Amino acid sequence: MTKTKPILTVTMNPSVDIVYQLDSLKLATTNRVTSVYKTAGGKGLNVSRVLHQLSCPVLATGIIGGNLGEFVTQQLDAIHLAHDFLSTTYPTRNCLAILHDGKQTELLEPGPTLTAAESVHFIQHFANLLPKTQLVCISGSLAQGLPSDYYVKCIQLCREKNIPCLLDCANEALVKVLHSAAKPTLIKPNLSELSQIVHQSFSEDLEKKLIDVLAKPLFAGIEWIVVSLGSEGAFAKHNDHFYRVYIPSIEVRNPVGSGDATVAGLAYGLVQNLSDEKILSLGNACGILNAQENETGKINVQKLAALREQIQVMKIK
Amino acid sequence: MTKTKPILTVTMNPSVDIVYQLDSLKLATTNRVTSVYKTAGGKGLNVSRVLHQLSCPVLATGIIGGNLGEFVTQQLDAIHLAHDFLSTTYPTRNCLAILHDGKQTELLEPGPTLTAAESVHFIQHFANLLPKTQLVCISGSLAQGLPSDYYVKCIQLCREKNIPCLLDCANEALVKVLHSAAKPTLIKPNLSELSQIVHQSFSEDLEKKLIDVLAKPLFAGIEWIVVSLGSEGAFAKHNDHFYRVYIPSIEVRNPVGSGDATVAGLAYGLVQNLSDEKILSLGNACGILNAQENETGKINVQKLAALREQIQVMKIK
Structure with a gap:
């Protein structure tokens, strides 16, 4: 290393x-x-x-x-x-x-x-x-x-x-x-940031709407788009593939910095050339671990492997 | 210098x-x-x-x-x-x-x-x-x-x-x-600090009460006691002499640090071996000048001489 x-x-x-x-x-x-x-x-x-x-x-x-x-x-x-x-x-x-x-x-x-x-x-x-x-x-x-x-x-x-x-x-x-x-x-907007950019709400039929929106020319050429959905996990597009990430429900101590921890996990997955599923589970696991700590930008690495097992990444398309 | x-x-x-x-x-x-x-x-x-x-x-x-x-x-x-x-x-x-x-x-x-x-x-x-x-x-x-x-x-x-x-x-x-x-x-309590120390109020007959209080054994051996009275000026004891300081009414911008500016003026008067009256007018003038500035611990030195003329120091006893 x-x-x-x-x-x-x-x-x-x-x-x-x-x-x-x-x-x-x-x-x-x-x-x-x-x-x-x-x-x-x-x-x-x-x-x-x-x-x-x-x-x-x-x-x-x-x-x-x-x-x-x-x-x-x-x-x-x-x-x-x-x-x-x-x-x-x-x-x-x-x-x-x-x-x-x-x-x-x-x-x-x-x-x-x-x-x-x-x-x-x-x-x-x-x-x-x-x-x-x-x-x-x-x-x-x-x-x-x-x-x-x-x-x-x-x-x-x-x-x-x-x-x-x-x-x-x-x-x-x-x-x-x-x-x-x-x-x-890669970009990692959350749902409300995405809403603002495309002037569209995502209140119902979430996955279908996200597939349509992320396929727009505005996002063409961006390899990875990871849309964080808070406690609902995430939605991701990698080239022409779409994924839904399901996360376990957790007790949140301090959500500040969770998005940053997710970016760190995604980046680390990318440089290790992991599979799409593993990149997404690593990113989301880091975000969750940060939310379980009082300190911002801190994760308990000991819990990482077990948590990743609890995260489901489903290929949609 | x-x-x-x-x-x-x-x-x-x-x-x-x-x-x-x-x-x-x-x-x-x-x-x-x-x-x-x-x-x-x-x-x-x-x-x-x-x-x-x-x-x-x-x-x-x-x-x-x-x-x-x-x-x-x-x-x-x-x-x-x-x-x-x-x-x-x-x-x-x-x-x-x-x-x-x-x-x-x-x-x-x-x-x-x-x-x-x-x-x-x-x-x-x-x-x-x-x-x-x-x-x-x-x-x-x-x-x-x-x-x-x-x-x-x-x-x-x-x-x-x-x-x-x-x-x-x-x-x-x-x-x-x-x-x-x-x-x-020298000590420079304000009236409420002095009240607290001697467990006594100074609501009426101020000068007489201050003379009595400052003559107490608790204050023996302290050469100078300058009691700040805010907009009412000051009361001072130097050895066996008592003084009342009358100040002009001014527009206060920021009173924070006025007591410190007063200390600076008194100290400067002391090291210059000025008369009691001049020491007290210098100290009070510095306090007032500080209150006329927005910045704490700042005085307009240009205004010092004229302001000192407006300050009256009366020997009481």
Whole structure:
């Protein structure tokens, strides 16, 4: 395994995630917080951590800045996870989750606004990392200041080098990719993201509708489309084949990062050249295992084999 | 001025203060914050900044840790304010103020818990700085893990070296000092802190009551006691003399840090050997100027001379 090229994960707008746990949030006064938890956050970093737990070589990249950027890399160093970020002068953001009164109130900072020069510089940095990479996972939103077709450029570079590229993003950044000639190897929209893109609801006759929608020209050339259905499992298209993934019902502790863990499992399955069924069971198993932990981007690898046995992948067409 | 020894300010539990400005804080959902402001916080740092603006040589010390500790020292470096902090492995805290719906909701992290070894180490560090110091300002709460009589030890060291020591703290840390033989040169309780200490209210006949209370044995040996009365000015005792300070009515922008600015002004007056009246007018003027700025620990030095003219210091006894 040690001589294998790593999977490169891309996080363009990472964060230091702060969780405050309070019995009650009192407004208009001072709250003294005794339960404080700070971690390196960002979808690509979650992917990285799960790959790392799967003993898959991984290299994390993206853009960081300031003292909070250093916190991010120190957190990765602490678990011996390789990284090669580009630094910006504007500091990495905090994202705050306050757990209080049985609710979760989030406060998200916007993060750095990149300059045109930094935008160009990161593309060069990314291109330089590609020869050392066997597969790329791009996850999450773009930093401010980057054009919405920025991931199109990243995917073009992967295509030129014939490196598979998984893309997990939403909104305008995803739409730009779908309308471009630069096709990612895999996308993983959830049902509501897909609904938004195709302006269609999936309330009934789910499988038939998904087959019709994913066969549209908009998705042509994308080898893998994995649509996550939450507790209902997943629906997938690989070239001309369609699959339904059934998962066991589980007790969810923290669903945050489950999609990222799924991407990690799918990526790991792809680089191992597993069968379609095994790729899908591995991806979904990682997602479920993440949901069973309190920590985001964490899976209990010991439970992986048994869980995969409980996941059914049915070929539909 | 350059050859003068600096004033040493002590901040045992500094912070990185984050201010989020929102039209409205929506609970149980995600708030995207566009107005984010981060500064080095802590009462001793506010004193330092005001002294620095007064062109008084200052050296900031205390305990810092981790990436947020580095942020604190970088903020001081950026304004060329000298510092010599002791580092702990546990990171410096965030203190968060959310300004929303016309309210201010604060979330304060506890900060590092110091070990017994660190407690001893800082005392040594502090003692090493004293020969380079002409006056010490100790401000704010103790870090967790420190005994409540920790400031007593600091003041003892100042006394041994014959260095004046100003103490601005509350609660148990102040009570321990008052009951010890280590007398600070100056304390600056506000009326409610004083009320708590002496278990007495000051609702009527204010000046007479203050004269009686400050003459109690509890305060014997403390050269200066400056009781801040908010918009009503201040009341002060210097040895056997009592003073009332009358201040002009002003528009308050941000009162946070006004007490610290007052300490800075008093300290600067003391090291310049000014008259009692001038020391008190300088301290109060700095407090007022801080309240007229949005930024904590900031004063408009240009306005200082004119404002001091508007402050009346009346000798009562």
